[in-house]
Amino acid sequence: MAAMETETAPLTLESLPTDPLLLILSFLDYRDLINCCYVSRRLSQLSSHDPLWRRHCKKYWLISEEEKTQKNQCWKSLFIDTYSDVGRYIDHYAAIKKAWDDLKKYLEPRCPRMVLSLKEGAREEDLDAVEAQIGCKLPDDYRCSYRIHNGQKLVVPGLLGSMALSNHYRSEDLLDVDTAAGGFQQRQGLKYCLPLTFCIHTGLSQYIAVEAAEGRNKNEVFYQCPDQMARNPAAIDMFIIGATFTDWFTSYVKNVVSGGFPIIRDQIFRYVHDPECVATTGDITVSVSTSFLPELSSVHPPHYFFTYRIRIEMSKDALPEKACQLDSRYWRITNAKGDVEEVQGPGVVGEFPIISPGRVYEYTSCTTFSTTSGYMEGYYTFHFLYFKDKIFNVAIPRFHMACPTFRVSIARLGYLMTSVTVTPTLETIT
Numbered sequence: 001m002a003a004m005e006t007e008t009a010p011l012t013l014e015s016l017p018t019d020p021l022l023l024i025l026s027f028l029d030y031r032d033l034i035n036c037c038y039v040s041r042r043l044s045q046l047s048s049h050d051p052l053w054r055r056h057c058k059k060y061w062l063i064s065e066e067e068k069t070q071k072n073q074c075w076k077s078l079f080i081d082t083y084s085d086v087g088r089y090i091d092h093y094a095a096i097k098k099a100w101d102d103l104k105k106y107l108e109p110r111c112p113r114m115v116l117s118l119k120e121g122a123r124e125e126d127l128d129a130v131e132a133q134i135g136c137k138l139p140d141d142y143r144c145s146y147r148i149h150n151g152q153k154l155v156v157p158g159l160l161g162s163m164a165l166s167n168h169y170r171s172e173d174l175l176d177v178d179t180a181a182g183g184f185q186q187r188q189g190l191k192y193c194l195p196l197t198f199c200i201h202t203g204l205s206q207y208i209a210v211e212a213a214e215g216r217n218k219n220e221v222f223y224q225c226p227d228q229m230a231r232n233p234a235a236i237d238m239f240i241i242g243a244t245f246t247d248w249f250t251s252y253v254k255n256v257v258s259g260g261f262p263i264i265r266d267q268i269f270r271y272v273h274d275p276e277c278v279a280t281t282g283d284i285t286v287s288v289s290t291s292f293l294p295e296l297s298s299v300h301p302p303h304y305f306f307t308y309r310i311r312i313e314m315s316k317d318a319l320p321e322k323a324c325q326l327d328s329r330y331w332r333i334t335n336a337k338g339d340v341e342e343v344q345g346p347g348v349v350g351e352f353p354i355i356s357p358g359r360v361y362e363y364t365s366c367t368t369f370s371t372t373s374g375y376m377e378g379y380y381t382f383h384f385l386y387f388k389d390k391i392f393n394v395a396i397p398r399f400h401m402a403c404p405t406f407r408v409s410i411a412r413l414g415y416l417m418t419s420v421t422v423t424p425t426l427e428t429i430t
Contacts, residue, residue, distance in 0.1 A: 014042055021046055030056045030079065050074045057082070060090055062097050089144035095246055096145045099253040106257040111266045114152075114159055122150040122177050130177050134184040136192055136210045139219050141246040151176035157267040160197045160206070160252065163291060164269075165307060165366060166349075170204060170295060171267065172197040188234035189214065189411060190224060196248075204295045208245060215410045221248040223294035227409060229301055234411040237299040239292075239404045240421075262289070262309075271309050279397035283318035284355060286380075287311045288399040293366075299406055304373075306401040307366040310348075312380070312394075316358035323356040324382040327391070331378040336371035336424075354385070372424035373402035 025033060025047060033056075036047040053075035057063040061082045068078060086093055107115050127143050151174045152159050158173035175183070175198055183195040183205070192211035199205070206223055209216040214234075216222070221242035227235035242248025255261045261268050271289035278287045289309045296305035314322065331343040346352075353361040367376065377398035383391045402424040 013040060018046065022049055022052070025049070025052055026055070030060070048076060050076055052076075053079045060094055062094055062101070086144065086147055089140055089147070092141040092144045092246060095250055096141060097148060099250045100145070100148050102257045103253045110263045111157070111268070113155070113266065114157060114268075117152040117155045117159070119150040119152060119176055121147045126150075127177060130181045133181050134194070134210075136184075138194075138210060139208070139245055141219075141244060142208065145245065145249060146177050149174075151179070154179075154198070154200065156200070158197070158199065159268075161261065161270040162267040163293060163307065165364065168293075168296070169201050170199050170293075171201065172199050172204065172206070189226075189236035189409065196221065196245075199295075202295050206241060206248075208248075215407060217243070219244045221245065222407075225294060225297065225299055225406070227300045228298045230409075230411075232411050235300075235409045236411075237409050238407045239294045239297075240407060241404060269309075271307075274399065277397045277399045279395040281394040282392075283315045283322050283357075284324075284382075284394045285313050285315070286394060286396050287313075288397060290399055290401050292401070292403050294404075297403065299408060302370050302372075304369045304371070304401075304403045305366065306368070307364060308376070308399065308401075309362060309364045310396070311360060311362045312353070312355060313360045314355045314357055318357040320357060321384070321386045323354065323385045324392075325354045325385060326352055326361075326380050326382055328381045329378065330381070331376055331396075333367065333374065333376050335369050335374040348380075355382070367401075369401070372406075372422065373400065375400045 021043075025036065028036070030053075033047050033052060037044040057068075057075050057079050061079070063078055063082070068075065071078065073081070083090070089096075104115055104118075124147075127138060127146060131138055154173050156171050158171040160172035160174055162171040163169070175195055179198075180195050183198070185191060185193045185207070190207065191213045192209060193207040193216075194210050195205040196208055197204075197206045204223070206221055209218055209220045209222070212218040216238065220238075220240060221244070222238040222240045225237040225239055226233075227237060242251065255270075255272070256268055260272065261270055262273075263269075269291075271291045273287070273289040277289075278285060280286075287310070289311075291307050291309075293305045293307060297303055312326075326348060328344065328346050329348055333341045333343065349363050349365055351363070355361060367374075375398055376396075378396045379393040380396065381391055381393055383389075405421060405423040407421045
């Protein structure tokens with residue numbers, strides 16, 4: 001009987017071994033782990049087991065082992081202290097902090113002046129004051145980023161990328177929150193829009209819509225595009241760059257740190273390279289990167305401006321007698337309607353480059369379309385330096401260009417009550 005009574009004794013939380021309980025607790029999120037503190041004394045003790053908080057510190061705050069050692073705190077204390085400071089941003093902090101860390105790590109050896117231009121993070125009270133000033137709430141992911149870095153000093157080159165043509169230069173700085181607040185828009189056409197960037201050369205800014213108004217979605221990031229033919233100054237179309245601040249910032253950083261945007265003369269150039277836009281003829285390889293310039297484009301009238309950067313390289317293994325000089329170019333340009341224009345002329349951008357084994361020649365040019373997308377392809381004609389009467393063609397790969405999604409202003413026509421969003425595709429020009 002005594003043995004039977006022992007076997008049927010009730011199983012209580014207090015009698016369970018520690019290791020299985022800690023294993024179960026290790027699967028809980030930080031909210032549930034905190035709630036366990038209020039269930040029983042035993043669970044309160046177990047939920048304070050410091051290794052349980054290590055995962056949460058790394059997941060939400062990206063705190064490394066080295067940081068923990070430097071601060072000489074336990075994991076739970078680190079989690080609580082960080083939560084007390086930036087806890088309202090817990091859903092955004094890890095993604096934005098990682099983007100900042102990746103960006104600075106990539107730029108420090110390549111663009112050190114750019115990293116030095118970054119400002120220390122803003123305080124909560126600074127951001128609250130800006131909200132009071134503009135009369136609108138700032139998006140939490142925007143606030144989170146500005147707690148890490150409050151923009152940058154107004155310097156050249158800007159953190160948000162550059163673009164240079166023979167007679168045009170753009171470099172966008174990330175504005176600090178006070179300067180941004182000074183540019184907050186209440187006028188028709190840009191109502192409730194806060195500038196994120198500014199170019200001192202062109203006056204160009206990217207904006208974030210802190211409230212839904214005039215056909216814009218809340219938190220959307222865009223370039224403004226005034227209607228060149230409208231008499232109404234509120235008729236402003238938009239090239240949409242991101243659905244949220246996080247989407248906008250993290251996608252930009254990804255392009256930078258992956259090498260998608262090249263670093264040229266200590267500046268980030270916003271050229272996009274399609275790995276398929278490469279063609280090799282003999283020992284010469286031609287590759288192309290493209291970029292859309294919103295500041296030189298308009299939706300109405302339709303005028304879409306693109307620049308492209310071409311790299312011509314001869315293999316280092318080529319024989320010396322393969323050295324050659326570019327004589328002319330031929331382009332076949334097709335817009336989204338299928339209209340074709342052919343262009344042929346001497347050299348490229350006024351030059352006749354010589355290509356020899358291992359040498360690279362790069363140049364930049366531009367084109368415009370009256371449609372939202374188009375493509376170019378063609379060839380260069382070369383002659384050999386040692387056999388001047390022998391000429392040959394080198395293929396230029398087909399490269400596509402398409403403007404970003406844009407939204408037509410609701411003020412374009414007096415009776416138009418809803419905005420129209422257009423997402424360009426390449427389907428009509430394949």
